[in-house]
Amino acid sequence: MIKxxxxxxxxxxxxxxxxxxxPSLKQIPTSKEITLLSKCPFDKKNLxxxxxxxxxTGQKLLLYKERDEYVVSSVTGQVSSISSYTGDFGRxxxxxxxxxxxxxxxxxxFKDISKDSSLETIKNFLAFAPGNPPVKLxxxxxxSINTIVVCCADSDLLITTNRYVxxxxxxAIKNGISILKTATGINDIIMVASQSQMHALSTxxxxxNQVNDTYPSALPHLIMKxxxxxxxxxxxxxxxxxxxxxxxxxxxxxxxxxxxxxxPVTKIITLVNKDGSKALxxxxxxxxxxxxxxxxNITLNENDRIxxxxxxxxxxxxxxxxxxxxxxDAIIIQDSDDIQFISDYxxxxxxxxxxxxxxxxxxxxxxxxxxxxxxxxxxDQYDLYSCIECGLCSYVCVSGxxxxxxxxxxxxxxDRANTAEATNNG
Amino acid sequence: MVxxxxxxxxxxxxxxxxxxxxxRNYNIALAALPAILLGIIYYGxxxxxxxxxxxxxxxxxxxxFCRATKSSITIGDGNAAIIGMILGxxxxxxxxxxxxxxxxxxxxxxxxxxxxxxxxxxxxPVVVAIAVLMISWKDIFDFNEALINYDxxxxxxxxxxxxxxxxxxxxxxxxxxxxxxxKQSGGIGSTFGLGLIAGGIYLIIxxxxxxxxxxxxxxxxxxxxLLFNMTDSARYAGPVIHLFAGYTxxxxxxxxxEDSSSPVNFIPMLIYGAGTGFLTVLIRNIGxxxxxxxxxxxxxxxxxxxxxxxxxxxIGRVA
Ligand code: SF4
Ligand code: SF4
Numbered sequence: 134m135i136k137x138x139x140x141x142x143x144x145x146x147x148x149x150x151x152x153x154x155x156p157s158l159k160q161i162p163t164s165k166e167i168t169l170l171s172k173c174p175f176d177k178k179n180l181x182x183x184x185x186x187x188x189x190t191g192q193k194l195l196l197y198k199e200r201d202e203y204v205v206s207s208v209t210g211q212v213s214s215i216s217s218y219t220g221d222f223g224r225x226x227x228x229x230x231x232x233x234x235x236x237x238x239x240x241x242x243f244k245d246i247s248k249d250s251s252l253e254t255i256k257n258f259l260a261f262a263p264g265n266p267p268v269k270l271x272x273x274x275x276x277s278i279n280t281i282v283v284c285c286a287d288s289d290l291l292i293t294t295n296r297y298v299x300x301x302x303x304x305a306i307k308n309g310i311s312i313l314k315t316a317t318g319i320n321d322i323i324m325v326a327s328q329s330q331m332h333a334l335s336t337x338x339x340x341x342n343q344v345n346d347t348y349p350s351a352l353p354h355l356i357m358k359x360x361x362x363x364x365x366x367x368x369x370x371x372x373x374x375x376x377x378x379x380x381x382x383x384x385x386x387x388x389x390x391x392x393x394x395x396x397p398v399t400k401i402i403t404l405v406n407k408d409g410s411k412a413l414x415x416x417x418x419x420x421x422x423x424x425x426x427x428x429x430n431i432t433l434n435e436n437d438r439i440x441x442x443x444x445x446x447x448x449x450x451x452x453x454x455x456x457x458x459x460x461x462d463a464i465i466i467q468d469s470d471d472i473q474f475i476s477d478y479x480x481x482x483x484x485x486x487x488x489x490x491x492x493x494x495x496x497x498x499x500x501x502x503x504x505x506x507x508x509x510x511x512x513d514q515y516d517l518y519s520c521i522e523c524g525l526c527s528y529v530c531v532s533g534x535x536x537x538x539x540x541x542x543x544x545x546x547x548d549r550a551n552t553a554e555a556t557n558n559g
Numbered sequence: 560m561v562x563x564x565x566x567x568x569x570x571x572x573x574x575x576x577x578x579x580x581x582x583r584n585y586n587i588a589l590a591a592l593p594a595i596l597l598g599i600i601y602y603g604x605x606x607x608x609x610x611x612x613x614x615x616x617x618x619x620x621x622x623x624f625c626r627a628t629k630s631s632i633t634i635g636d637g638n639a640a641i642i643g644m645i646l647g648x649x650x651x652x653x654x655x656x657x658x659x660x661x662x663x664x665x666x667x668x669x670x671x672x673x674x675x676x677x678x679x680x681x682x683x684p685v686v687v688a689i690a691v692l693m694i695s696w697k698d699i700f701d702f703n704e705a706l707i708n709y710d711x712x713x714x715x716x717x718x719x720x721x722x723x724x725x726x727x728x729x730x731x732x733x734x735x736x737x738x739x740x741x742k743q744s745g746g747i748g749s750t751f752g753l754g755l756i757a758g759g760i761y762l763i764i765x766x767x768x769x770x771x772x773x774x775x776x777x778x779x780x781x782x783x784x785l786l787f788n789m790t791d792s793a794r795y796a797g798p799v800i801h802l803f804a805g806y807t808x809x810x811x812x813x814x815x816x817e818d819s820s821s822p823v824n825f826i827p828m829l830i831y832g833a834g835t836g837f838l839t840v841l842i843r844n845i846g847x848x849x850x851x852x853x854x855x856x857x858x859x860x861x862x863x864x865x866x867x868x869x870x871x872x873x874i875g876r877v878a
Contacts, residue, residue: 445572450566485578493873
């Protein structure tokens, strides 16, 4: 994807890399305490359960009155705190901490209902399953999904989570696909995979499309453009034009849930150590990262960096106790010595970002407006909303400008302003 | 378990390809070196003097400006040094010290800093400075006069002024090989064609300059010169002399390609380059100035913001 200048191959392409033949999976023992994060903002008044409440493994916890957001407890124990958590750009989350009991009990609400693999069941129980199945989209009337893209490749660099799932649990994926088909009535399933996965996936009987091995080809917007031949309008997501993306792991979660009559609660994570060595880990959702580090004898020092997600699109966290979430595909630790600089230099108009931007954005101009906080101009005239969030512009910027951060925070601010406006008017 | 380390929290991406403004500038310096060395071999100590003074005074001007405006000191990025270096390459070895210092003042302060510093200059700072110097002190740029005391084993003639004043026959004696080897008079670092081309190719391969601009500039010169030559070959010289004499090559690889004042989109780059080439030959052939590179670049710098409006459509953009 990265276009080079003429014969200039000075900068190598970013490749997704491949997964070794039989990666071993390290099981992390259940932690003493786990934390479940919901994307729903904290709202004390409307909470539906309290501290001290006991929960069982696989129990669905509806969070607030008149809302359908829920989490699924990955352990048996007692709720010790319910609080607000602030993530990137000041987004607010609800954090539920559970102290783990000695004996594990499996909740049977799902078991009773799991004979019926209907869309309703999927929607009501599997939103918090590993891989974060986008269950809401299937029944969203505004979206009218007609195509499901099962993404078997990992979208960011270094991550091998989805590829591991494809290798180790192809039957669950097959099962998941057939459940999805019946439940949603959507027969247009498009599998997207990297070259090395093509063989394994051919047994699913679905048509498999190959995605290019260079970053950012496996990002949803580019899969839409290059494989489905559909361009997502600026500022929209694939689901807005009827295409729902789901990761291989999420499909496997659905398959496993109905196979074992239990909501799966362990997440597969690619752990990338300071020296770049990788390991595949299986941990309960909610496990603090520190317990994973302990299992690998990793010590962190002042000014290191912990990244949840991939190196290009993930986010760094404040605490080594940050919990694994249903969509935490990777945890990356960066040594303080390897942390790249961010400078306060202005754009020098070198044009490198423009050569790499897969969305053809005039970044050199856009960034000037973003720096000045003129978000509306940026959106109206300089294609802010065409950005598909690959991060390559920041990656190549000679001035070391945090362009991608500017872009994300501008979008976030504009969204907030729009929501506020909508609430005021409504 | 919790020993309360503080971690670096910042935003994605968490990797960078390692490119730096300073690295770019040092690479430009490296690429310019062969041309400068040959200039020094030909012109000796005075050339060393002009180049060193030019680099050092440019750095000092930048330093003074940063101090005066209480902004962070930016001389470490090498940009001032590059401005000084390229300016020196364009000057005759005989340029007096004050001339060099005025030149770097105009380049660094007026050409770059008052617009807001690196990346904000609408014109190439070096080109602005040379234009000011050329207009104000025309004689110093008369390379034939300026370099009259040098005795070489080659015809010490500035090909473009010979061409202008004595017509095509006067430049018949320049072979392409001579021009490429710097056997012509001119600025210290602007005559060694081969060195400049090698430097330019190096910069293109490293992705530091935009090849589209350099190539379209040369193509513009070639085609325009050829057209003139075809209409009246007695009055207008062929493309070779235009390509390899004067500031053409240094212009193609070191001046027109300056980041801030040139376009970044493909079509605009081609128009910008070709336009500069066209104007250069136009000025040389029918204008009053002996060499047109400087003014051609200035004019195209001026239209650059307009050109960059021709841009590819962003994906997903409606209308
Ligand atoms: S603007 Fe940056 S993050 Fe957005 S698509 Fe272009 S290169 Fe990627
Ligand atoms: S890479 Fe950075 S310095 Fe270069 S044009 Fe893009 S934003 Fe400007």
